[in-house]
Amino acid sequence: MLASTDLETAQSLLSQAYLPSTFTSPVRAPSLDVRLNVIKIGRDQKSHLRVEDDSVSRMHAVIEAKPEEIQIIDLGSGKGRTLLMASEYPFRRILGVELLPSLHEIALENLKKYSSQTQRCFAIESLCEDARCFQFPPEPAVVYLFNPLPEEGLATAMRNLESSLREHPREVYVLYQNPVLRHVLDSTASLRYVASAQYYLLYKSNCT
Numbered sequence: 001m002l003a004s005t006d007l008e009t010a011q012s013l014l015s016q017a018y019l020p021s022t023f024t025s026p027v028r029a030p031s032l033d034v035r036l037n038v039i040k041i042g043r044d045q046k047s048h049l050r051v052e053d054d055s056v057s058r059m060h061a062v063i064e065a066k067p068e069e070i071q072i073i074d075l076g077s078g079k080g081r082t083l084l085m086a087s088e089y090p091f092r093r094i095l096g097v098e099l100l101p102s103l104h105e106i107a108l109e110n111l112k113k114y115s116s117q118t119q120r121c122f123a124i125e126s127l128c129e130d131a132r133c134f135q136f137p138p139e140p141a142v143v144y145l146f147n148p149l150p151e152e153g154l155a156t157a158m159r160n161l162e163s164s165l166r167e168h169p170r171e172v173y174v175l176y177q178n179p180v181l182r183h184v185l186d187s188t189a190s191l192r193y194v195a196s197a198q199y200y201l202l203y204k205s206n207c208t
């Protein structure tokens, strides 16, 4: 089973990120305990992520943390903020894809300069590429989206992910922060909605 590190990353991100601009006050998102190795999702009161939907069972999913097996892909990685935050966890690999050369260059500088005694992942790569053309590596992954693309672009990226999943069925989670275009992910047949917290949604590939 793929890890809850996506949730840990989300927690880490959400606890540090300001709310999207559609919100007016700088409230911070609530937190999960990032030390958890197992995250329970469901209607049960004791779930770590409670989903209040009758179609969801009391214990809908249990996600175990195995960060060393996971690669994180940040589509629209900007100056590398998320790449560096994720590097505090022992992920197998962290990959960023940024369209704008100017931001990509800053990300490269930031990756070079970053110094943290608690850094756990050093396999970090930032690519200057259009996320709409990105070829997903054929391995399990957590794809992080901080609302990087307009509707058509997001649909294209999700179609690419679907063809990649058809060719290489595997566990892929999509963690979508500030999910203003959630209908695009909801209508992506190879993904299913798993859970949400205040400012993000989590989807998982259907093929496993």
Ligand SMILES: C[S@@+](CC[C@H](N)C(=O)[O-])C[C@H]1O[C@@H](n2cnc3c(N)ncnc32)[C@H](O)[C@@H]1O
Residues within 6 Å of the ligand: 074, 075, 076, 077, 078, 079, 080, 081, 082, 097, 098, 099, 100, 103, 129, 130, 131, 132, 146, 147, 148, 149, 153
């Ligand atoms: C909201 S920022 C998120 C930055 C970063 N992921 C973070 O968490 O701080 C969205 C980023 O997506 C980038 N972007 C927009 N369209 C893109 C595309 N087609 N391909 C790759 N990146 C794109 C933007 O340049 C911007 O840096």
